[in-house]
Amino acid sequence: AQSVAQPEDQVNVAEGNPLTVKCTYSVSGNPYLFWYVQYPNRGLQFLLKYITGDNLVKGSYGFEAEFNKSQTSFHLKKPSALVSDSALYFCAVRDMIEAGTALIFGKGTTLSVSS
Amino acid sequence: DTGVSQDPRHKITKRGQNVTFRCDPISEHNRLYWYRQTLGQGPEFLTYFQNEAQLEKSRLLSDRFSAERPKGSFSTLEIQRTEQGDSAMYLCASSLGRRNQETQYFGPGTRLLVL
Numbered sequence: 001a002q003s004v005a006q007p008e009d010q011v012n013v014a015e016g017n018p019l020t021v022k023c024t025y026s027v028s029g030n031p032y033l034f035w036y037v038q039y040p041n042r043g044l045q046f047l048l049k050y051i052t053g054d055n056l057v058k059g060s061y062g063f064e065a066e067f068n069k070s071q072t073s074f075h076l077k078k079p080s081a082l083v084s085d086s087a088l089y090f091c092a093v094r095d096m097i098e099a100g101t102a103l104i105f106g107k108g109t110t111l112s113v114s115s
Numbered sequence: 116d117t118g119v120s121q122d123p124r125h126k127i128t129k130r131g132q133n134v135t136f137r138c139d140p141i142s143e144h145n146r147l148y149w150y151r152q153t154l155g156q157g158p159e160f161l162t163y164f165q166n167e168a169q170l171e172k173s174r175l176l177s178d179r180f181s182a183e184r185p186k187g188s189f190s191t192l193e194i195q196r197t198e199q200g201d202s203a204m205y206l207c208a209s210s211l212g213r214r215n216q217e218t219q220y221f222g223p224g225t226r227l228l229v230l
Contacts, residue, residue, distance in 0.1 A: 004157075032216050043119070043206055043221040044158070051216045090157050094216075101146065101171060103219060105157030 002027045004093050006106035013081045014114050021076040021109045023091030032094040033074040034103065035065055037087045044090065050074060061085070081113045117142060119222035121207050127228045128197055135193045136225045140209030147190050148219060149182055151175065152204040164190060197229045 003026045013019045025031055032051055036044040048059025055067045065076045074091060088110050092103040120139045128134050140147050145166050150158035161180070163171040166187040176182075179197075184190040194201055204226050208219040 034218070036221070041223075041226075043121075043223040044208075046218050046220060049216075049218060092157070101148070101163050102160030102173070103150075103158070105159070107155065107157050 002093055002095050002104045004091050004104055004106040006089075006091055006109045008109050009107075010110045010112065012112045012114065015083050016080050019078050019081045019085070019111065019113070021089050021091075021111060023074045023076065023106060024072050025074060025091070025093045026072065027093060027095040029095045031074075033065075033067060034092040034094075035059065035063070035074075035076050036090045036092065038090065038108070039087050047076070047089075081111075083113050083115050086111055086113045119207055119209050119220055121205075121222040121225050123225055124223060125226050125228075127230065129230050130197060130199060132197055133193065133195045134197060134227065135191055136205055136207075136227075138190045138192070138207030138209075138222060140189070140207070141211075141220055144209035144211045144220075145187070146210045146212065146217075146219075147184055148208040148210075149190070149192050150206040150208065150221075152206055152224070153202075158206055161192075194227075197227075199229050202227055202229045 005024045034049045035047040038044050048057050050057045050067045058064045088108045090108045091106045122137045147164045149161040152158040162182050164184040179195045182192045204224045206224045208221045210217045210219045
């Protein structure tokens with residue numbers, strides 16, 4: 001069965017510092033991996049995805065994520081955090097082989113960037 | 116920017132009443148998904164349409180839930196005899212493609228409160 005774990009409920013970082021939001025996954029085959037961001041009372045906005053190829057994926061708003069197959073991780077990173085990055089972040093996975101189109105989401109990590 | 120739209124954005128109802136939500140996907144997207152998100156959790160898959168065909172249903176989709184996409188464009192999600200446990204954010208997403216690597220784009224959601 002597919003699953004996603006986001007081990008931190010909350011991440012606190014000062015503006016200008018680098019940030020990391022962690023994600024690990026479990027699939028039976030090879031994964032498609034996604035990061036979304038959710039602002040209060042709004043839907044999910046797509047940030048980036050890993051399908052195949054380069055393990056470092058660049059996305060919107062200066063975010064990037066590194067796919068690590070041996071550690072089954074897909075951590076979200078940004079070199080310099082902004083206060084406006086404060087939001088709820090979700091990691092999601094799909095199995096390339098297993099039937100089904102649903103995204104399986106983690107529980108989310110709240111990012112708080114202080115000025 | 117014609118993204119995914121959902122109506123209504125908020126719905127308050129009494130237990131036992133029926134409610135219906137509408138989702139308009141991004142134009143020409145052939146795939147449409149419904150998810151449910153409760154407080155402190157990531158979205159959970161409910162059902163999926165490819166054009167007008169409902170191809171997948173989660174076990175979360177009880178007999179009281181029904182979804183349609185009659186002409187392969189907009190979709191409706193109906194909940195009959197609502198229960199307090201149905202209170203959640205209902206999210207719609209759409210995508211274009213035939214393989215599972217394409218990105219799902221989410222609407223703003225309909226927040227349901229059952230009293």
